[in-house]
Amino acid sequence: xxxxxxxxxxxxxxxxxxxxxxxxxxxxxxxxxxxxxxxxxxxxxxxxxxxxxxxxxxxxxxxxxxxxxxxxxxxxxxxxxxxxxxxxxxxxxxxxxxxxxxxxxxxxxxxxxxxxxxxxxxxxxxxxxxxxxxxxxxxxxxxxxxxxxxxxxxxxxxxxxxxxxxxxxxxxxxxxxxxxxxxxxxxxxxxxxxxxxxxxxxxxxxxxxxxxxxxxxxxxxxxxxxxxxxxxxxxxxxx
Amino acid sequence: xxxxxxxxxxxxxxxxxxxxxxxxxxxxxxxxxxxxxxxxxxxxxxxxxxxxxxxxxxxxxxxxxxxxxxxxxxxxxxxxxxxxxxxxxxxxxxxxxxxxxxxxxxxxxxxxxxxxxxxxxxxxxxxxxxxxxxxxxxxxxxxxxxxxxxxxxxxxxxxxxxxxxxxxxxxxxxxxxxxxxxxxxxxxxxxxxxxxxxxxxxxxxxxxxxxxxxxxxxxxxxxxxxxxxxxxxxxxxxxxxxxxxxxxxxxxxxxxxxxxxxxxxxxxxxxxxxxxxxxxxxxxxxxxxxxxxxxxxxxxxxxxxxxxxxxxxxxxxxxxxxxxxxxxxxxxxxxxxxxxxxxxxxxxxxxxxxxxx
Ligand SMILES: Nc1ncnc2c1ncn2[C@@H]1O[C@H](COP(=O)(O)OP(=O)(O)O)[C@@H](O)[C@H]1O
Ligand SMILES: [Mg+2]
Numbered sequence: 001x002x003x004x005x006x007x008x009x010x011x012x013x014x015x016x017x018x019x020x021x022x023x024x025x026x027x028x029x030x031x032x033x034x035x036x037x038x039x040x041x042x043x044x045x046x047x048x049x050x051x052x053x054x055x056x057x058x059x060x061x062x063x064x065x066x067x068x069x070x071x072x073x074x075x076x077x078x079x080x081x082x083x084x085x086x087x088x089x090x091x092x093x094x095x096x097x098x099x100x101x102x103x104x105x106x107x108x109x110x111x112x113x114x115x116x117x118x119x120x121x122x123x124x125x126x127x128x129x130x131x132x133x134x135x136x137x138x139x140x141x142x143x144x145x146x147x148x149x150x151x152x153x154x155x156x157x158x159x160x161x162x163x164x165x166x167x168x169x170x171x172x173x174x175x176x177x178x179x180x181x182x183x184x185x186x187x188x189x190x191x192x193x194x195x196x197x198x199x200x201x202x203x204x205x206x207x208x209x210x211x212x213x214x215x216x217x218x219x220x221x222x223x224x225x226x227x228x229x230x231x232x233x234x235x236x237x238x239x
Numbered sequence: 240x241x242x243x244x245x246x247x248x249x250x251x252x253x254x255x256x257x258x259x260x261x262x263x264x265x266x267x268x269x270x271x272x273x274x275x276x277x278x279x280x281x282x283x284x285x286x287x288x289x290x291x292x293x294x295x296x297x298x299x300x301x302x303x304x305x306x307x308x309x310x311x312x313x314x315x316x317x318x319x320x321x322x323x324x325x326x327x328x329x330x331x332x333x334x335x336x337x338x339x340x341x342x343x344x345x346x347x348x349x350x351x352x353x354x355x356x357x358x359x360x361x362x363x364x365x366x367x368x369x370x371x372x373x374x375x376x377x378x379x380x381x382x383x384x385x386x387x388x389x390x391x392x393x394x395x396x397x398x399x400x401x402x403x404x405x406x407x408x409x410x411x412x413x414x415x416x417x418x419x420x421x422x423x424x425x426x427x428x429x430x431x432x433x434x435x436x437x438x439x440x441x442x443x444x445x446x447x448x449x450x451x452x453x454x455x456x457x458x459x460x461x462x463x464x465x466x467x468x469x470x471x472x473x474x475x476x477x478x479x480x481x482x483x484x485x486x487x488x489x490x491x492x493x494x495x496x497x498x499x500x501x502x503x504x505x506x507x508x509x510x511x512x513x514x515x516x517x518x519x520x521x522x523x524x525x526x527x528x529x530x531x532x533x534x535x536x537x538x539x540x541x542x543x544x545x546x547x548x549x550x551x552x553x554x555x556x557x558x559x560x561x562x563x564x565x566x567x568x569x570x571x572x573x574x575x576x577x578x579x580x581x582x583x584x585x586x587x588x589x590x591x592x593x594x595x596x
Binding site (some may be wrong): 050051052071072073076077081082085086089090091092093094095096097098101102104105106108109111112115116118119122128131132140150154238 | 246247248432444447448450451453455457458459461462464465498499581582583584586
């Protein structure tokens with residue numbers, strides 16, 4: 001059964017077509033990778049799916065309901081969690097409080113029930129030592145981890161990750177991959193935008209390539225990466 | 240996943256426990272003050288407490304919800320006029336009529352919210368001011384309550400107000416002085432209730448959501464916080480509190496006119512000054528701010544319009560050199576918080592308890 005379904009979705013900023021007739025299905029339990037050059041419209045796709053930005057045309061269905069016009073808050077409560085490519089922490093709240101917001105509002109739990117769960121997520125994402133630090137004081141890499149942690153706190157059915165592996169050392173990257181695998185194994189469907197290909201392909205079982213807002217390839221990672229069009233457009237230098 | 244009992248959340252600090260005790264003592268002392276001080280001092284204290292209430296609600300709006308209103312005088316004036324109407328036309332006791340003032344302010348806030356929430360930033364501010372002016376002009380047409388020139392509360396109403404008779408006997412005061420004591424105690428109760436209520440709100444789940452919206456509204460939406468709903472709630476709560484306070488102020492004054500009751504200087508400009516110099520976005524700020532404001536007002540009372548100029552200059556200097564106000568300045572250097580809101584995660588049996596900076 002498909003958990004997420006985009007049907008002929010378009011979005012323009014002025015005359016710039018950022019999302020161009022995108023039709024995409026994500027099955028429950030899948031792990032999907034999205035790649036494409038900078039400015040291809042990948043992050044915008046997440047904005048449209050989560051309702052941060054309204055579609056120009058087309059429809060979006062999530063968990064069996066048409067959510068095209070529903071507000072972002074409601075989509076989150078239905079089980080859509082995301083990270084922002086450029087981290088957007090609640091800067092004056094602590095790291096722990098950032099998660100409590102997600103758990104109390106996104107997952108709709110009462111505040112007294114979320115302490116253990118939030119602390120476990122902090123441990124899982126390696127942020128427990130910074131639990132009581134104001135999020136605005138974190139360095140960039142920890143802010144990215146907070147993006148993941150806060151999204152997890154909302155108990156997502158579908159987790160949208162936007163370039164969280166950039167800038168990591170080899171061992172940090174391995175441990176991030178392990179974390180995401182564990183989340184996926186726990187039953188969460190994942191869509192992951194990532195430039196760090198080896199990290200991405202060690203998690204996802206399907207790859208979509210976006211270029212100028214259009215889907216130009218969709219399939220098994222090996223097949224997609226072998227396709228001539230993808231090699232020309234996305235990995236132009238390698239051809 | 241089972242909830243692990245090893246994790247605990249705490250918000251209290253040593254400073255906050257000490258300050259709670261001191262606050263209780265201060266409230267007791269303030270309640271007893273009318274037994275020891277002159278009538279003029281009681282009136283001064285009344286002024287300080289009511290300005291403190293207005294400042295706390297403006298701070299809740301602007302400092303916590305990002306709603307910079309310059310039209311709170313709409314709720315002061317409307318609450319006050321509703322109280323006047325309830326006393327003069329419906330024959331209610333002034334003390335009971337104060338509640339009518341609060342409710343009337345909320346009823347006014349519901350349609351005005353519809354209008355001002357379509358506006359943002361500076362436009363929101365201007366919108367609130369325009370609404371206050373419109374309400375003032377409409378109220379000035381109300382001939383039964385004195386039209387543009389205003390009116391007074393009936394002597395009998397203030398003389399027979401709840402508590403006045405008993406106080407006259409007990410303290411041996413004249414009715415007018417006893418009335419001042421009654422309104423002073425109401426102001427004290429309102430100020431304590433206001434601070435307690437706002438503190439509770441800020442520490443609650445809603446308060447956390449409000450802080451998230453303040454820090455990043457878009458990210459808050461993505462994790463399920465409905466920022467618009469939060470802001471509406473705060474706007475209505477602030478209208479209620481401001482309306483109550485306006486009604487109380489005019490029970491004490493016993494005389495009202497549209498120009499005074501809807502004064503942007505008295506009920507908004509001074510209030511903004513208090514919050515900004517004290518420290519916006521903190522509960523401590525308005526408390527410090529109102530004391531500074533009162534001292535300045537007394538010190539500069541003889542200088543006429545120079546007074547406003549000096550207030551403005553002080554406001555500018557504070558904004559330039561201590562943008563988080565006097566309390567921000569103190570708290571940044573000492574780390575003291577009298578009303579801590581932050582939830583700290585404590586791990587009970589772990590030697591690596593998280594840092595607390
Ligand atoms: N709010 C916006 N207003 C105008 N243009 C935007 C906005 N957001 C994104 N864009 C433009 O849309 C294009 C796609 O952006 P984005 O989705 O962030 O790409 P990607 O994530 O693939 O790098 C870029 O050219 C970007 O400049
Ligand atoms: Mg992007």
